[in-house]
Amino acid sequence: MSSEFDALPSPCYLLEAARLRENLQLIDRVQQASGCNIILALKGFAMWSAFPMVREYLSGCSASSYNEARLAKTHFGGDVHLYAPAYSEAEFPELLPLAERISFNSLSQWQRLGDQAIAAGKSCGLRVNPAIDEVAIDLYNPCHSQSRLGISVEQAAQDLPAGIEGLHVHALCESHADATSRLIQAMEEKFARWLPNLKWCNLGGGHLMTRQGYDVDGLIETLKGFRQRHPHLDIMLEPGSAIAWDSGPLVATVLDLIERGGIAIALLDVSATAHMPDVLEMPYRAEVRHGGKPGSRPYTYRLTGPTCLAGDIIGDYAFDHPLQIGERLIFEDMIHYTMVKTTQFNGVPHPAIAIRHEQGEIEVIRQFSYDDYERRLS
Incomplete structure (x- = not known):
């Protein structure tokens, strides 16, 4: 030994800094070639002593709690994108100074808290469930029919709520590039009436682009195609595992x-x-x-x-x-x-x-x- x-x-x-940089360089190639923004999902990797290196390549973080958002603001800087399955009404005012974009998990949360977010100058979005089956293990599958995560396709049949500027979707888990393609296809089919009126779309995590054998070029072409069809959208991904993989x-x-x-x-x-x-x-x-x-x-x-x-x-x-x-x-x-x-x-x-x-x-x-x-x- x-x-x-x-x-x-x-x-x-033991974090191997050279390997982390290799991952970040590949991820940066994807965002540069595709024109999409990629941010760090803190739920997967929050070792803040490594943030100076990560910050060389990524512009921000995604957070799902006050602690994650505060860590991002304190040690990373840049844009913080906030989503949680439910926000505490007592804590929500403390979250507002920490995030630039806030996604709501349900229409009821949006109706109760959205006015506060808009008054604070935040860009607001809704998490949606595209009802696709890409994750075999139920513990990690956010898209089954009884999932608590995101609003349903049926709810999206109504008009886009006034004040909503983005959609947030998370449907993958350590998935390949073809799964990202199917996710985008589902978004375009099931939320077609909303997409033209949005400013941004967050395709979530689970895009394991740094794993050996991943079709990186295929992912780039898929993302470029999505951007070309919707040039008004700021498109982003928020991988967790891919950042610190191996x-x-x-x-x-x-x-x-x-x-x-x-x-x-x-x-x-x-x-x-x-x-x-x-x-x-x-x-x-x-x-x-x-x-x-x-x-x-x-x-x-x-x-x-x-x-x-x-x-x-x-x-x-x-x-x-x-x-x-x-x-x-x-x-x-x-x-x-x-x-x-x-x-x-x-x-x-x-x-x-x-x-x-x-x-x-x-x-x-x-x-x-x-x-x-x-x-x-x-």
């Missing part, structure tokens, strides 16, 4: 090795439920450096977390050598949708956060302590 990982605190998220690992340490029921078990200092929750929620199989599928190599272990949750299980992995207590394991692609979703369930320590700068040196940006745990409670 490389000594650079041995020198890190454990557990630790931009760094989560470093872990083996704490103990036991055997139960004929299975070798490695207990680690990282938790599926607390530090990589999508492993359980989606679920998906995290990639471990130098690890393979069970039985593909001589030594197979069940990798598990340190919490008391019985199901805190990362998965079964095979290695070329027997694991040792104190050995470092590297979980790949752990920068997006991890730090923004972590918990301190059971009091487990939050992983440290580090950056490998483009020149090669590693800097530990933050380590967490008991004080962080205590401050979350009362």
